[in-house]
Amino acid sequence: MAHVPPTRVSDNPIIAFFQYVWSAAYTTAKGLRVTGYNAMRRPRVTVCYPLEQLDISPRTRARHRLLTDEQGEPLCIACGQCQRTCPDHCVVVTRKKVTVTTPEGEEKQVNRPDTFTIDLARCMYCNLCAEACPVNCLHLTREFSYIEGDVRALTIDLDGLLRPEPLSEYELRQRETAQLAPGDGEEG
Amino acid sequence: MAERGWLENWVNGIVQPLYEVAPWIVHLVPILWILILIVGSVLILIWAERKVSADIQSRVGPLHHGPYGLFQSIWDALKLLTKEDTIPKQADRLVFCVAPYIVFLPAILAYVVIPVGNGLIAADLNVGLWYLVAVGSIAVLGIIVAGWASNNKWSLLGGMRAAAQLITYEIPMFLSVVVIIMMAGTLSLDQIVRSQSGGSWSLAPPDAPFLNWNCFTLPGMIAAVLYLVAALAEVNRQPFDLPESESELVSGFNTEYSGMRFGIFFVAEFSNTALVSGIAATLFFGGWSSPIVSEGEGFWRIFGDGVLWYFVKITILIYCMMWVKWTLPRVRIDQMLQIAWKGLIPLALINIAIAVAHVAWVGA
Ligand code: SF4
Ligand code: SF4
Numbered sequence: 001m002a003h004v005p006p007t008r009v010s011d012n013p014i015i016a017f018f019q020y021v022w023s024a025a026y027t028t029a030k031g032l033r034v035t036g037y038n039a040m041r042r043p044r045v046t047v048c049y050p051l052e053q054l055d056i057s058p059r060t061r062a063r064h065r066l067l068t069d070e071q072g073e074p075l076c077i078a079c080g081q082c083q084r085t086c087p088d089h090c091v092v093v094t095r096k097k098v099t100v101t102t103p104e105g106e107e108k109q110v111n112r113p114d115t116f117t118i119d120l121a122r123c124m125y126c127n128l129c130a131e132a133c134p135v136n137c138l139h140l141t142r143e144f145s146y147i148e149g150d151v152r153a154l155t156i157d158l159d160g161l162l163r164p165e166p167l168s169e170y171e172l173r174q175r176e177t178a179q180l181a182p183g184d185g186e187e188g
Numbered sequence: 189m190a191e192r193g194w195l196e197n198w199v200n201g202i203v204q205p206l207y208e209v210a211p212w213i214v215h216l217v218p219i220l221w222i223l224i225l226i227v228g229s230v231l232i233l234i235w236a237e238r239k240v241s242a243d244i245q246s247r248v249g250p251l252h253h254g255p256y257g258l259f260q261s262i263w264d265a266l267k268l269l270t271k272e273d274t275i276p277k278q279a280d281r282l283v284f285c286v287a288p289y290i291v292f293l294p295a296i297l298a299y300v301v302i303p304v305g306n307g308l309i310a311a312d313l314n315v316g317l318w319y320l321v322a323v324g325s326i327a328v329l330g331i332i333v334a335g336w337a338s339n340n341k342w343s344l345l346g347g348m349r350a351a352a353q354l355i356t357y358e359i360p361m362f363l364s365v366v367v368i369i370m371m372a373g374t375l376s377l378d379q380i381v382r383s384q385s386g387g388s389w390s391l392a393p394p395d396a397p398f399l400n401w402n403c404f405t406l407p408g409m410i411a412a413v414l415y416l417v418a419a420l421a422e423v424n425r426q427p428f429d430l431p432e433s434e435s436e437l438v439s440g441f442n443t444e445y446s447g448m449r450f451g452i453f454f455v456a457e458f459s460n461t462a463l464v465s466g467i468a469a470t471l472f473f474g475g476w477s478s479p480i481v482s483e484g485e486g487f488w489r490i491f492g493d494g495v496l497w498y499f500v501k502i503t504i505l506i507y508c509m510m511w512v513k514w515t516l517p518r519v520r521i522d523q524m525l526q527i528a529w530k531g532l533i534p535l536a537l538i539n540i541a542i543a544v545a546h547v548a549w550v551g552a
Contacts, residue, residue: 017530017534020530020531021531021535024527024531028512028515028516031515031516032511032512032515034515035244035511035514035515036511038243038244038245038246039240039243039244039511041246044242044243044246044247044248045246045247046242046246046247046248047248048248048251
């Protein structure tokens, strides 16, 4: 348990004593310098979270969103791939047929989601559902703050998934790939 | 003048008749003064502790209760007051309940002899310094007793550590104080402060009265450092907070305490911190004497000797204690004993020899 100062300890006990005292004073001063420097540091490292917020990584995966086309119609074809892939079984999609008019003017029946719920309380934000989606219309946004008093309120439905906010740059890029994707409702 | 007239009216109208009915009322004044001093300093210190620790760790600290979170400690006190106060089944009830007050007691007792300002002293005992050392050791009794009465092994270990710490650190503390007694030639704290302020026998040039302070002599300087290290241990602050080391002993001697009894321990810790820095300021840094002008004229009068400087000094000292607390990790129990027996006590003895030489050659 002997004290090991950074310098070599003398064999002379009296000199060793003063070396011991010196190393105690020196190392304490060194530590105080480090903390003193940190105490002076502005701005501080911590931010007051709800009032100010740091930029979060663009690759953050949080609350889901279903992309829509320019007319505001969901791009989802209710294929149920996301439901099948989800390891937590927290996605439930039901399907309905709707008639849409193509730009060429002909009417056509496509599959659209009737209900679409995701239980955010059970989701682990693994992104598998978004990767499985054949039309790339489901993806995880960066919106990570959705506090509810009741855990059941964390199950979001179609309204919660089709967010009213305008698309971010990333989401717009995402939608381009979504429209390029094959099989947009063609199975009729 | 107008104020004086108002004050005189007040004294004549209320205090005088009261005094005639109950002459002991005068004794309430110092008691009230001490209580205000303690409660005020504790409320500010709890807040300051958080802000300083936040600063050092680059955090922000309390923010929402009042400006800069100043009222945080009041909310803390309210929270503790409203909490359930539990006493363990197997505890020694009487001792368990009394222990926090024993820890708190010396802070009140010791303030009796601390000169806060010129003449602002509850009782100028001619054995003031001895009295201070004597009552200073009561706090640890309370800690030992709290550890014993809780009937909990963590508490008991904490109490035992407190006992070891007391026995160890009282010695360098008193040895460093002895130096001051030798240089000032008195035990009265008021006299000690006066010997350091720019009096007629001042050796220092008139524009630098602070050179008169004990900490600007060689033995005084060493004694100040030794005293401050020993004082850290005496009030169980990091790096010497072994009696309540959270990471090893849950919370040490106060593990079983809750509610306001726990709060009293908390208050005691902070009032003892304020107390030891007050003693250090008095003994080594000139107490209430001013470092720039001892008398002062006009505007400079407020910077003359007085209460202001006492509080400035203890603020600086407490900041340093907090700075050390948030810098150094807790020492092990064997290191704690080693620091005192192999470091502080030999140094303090050498220092006494230096002080003898100083008194012989330079004069008291
Ligand atoms: S992110 Fe993962 S867990 Fe969450 S809904 Fe999608 S697949 Fe399920
Ligand atoms: S995988 Fe995509 S298209 Fe299929 S149901 Fe899920 S979100 Fe809709």
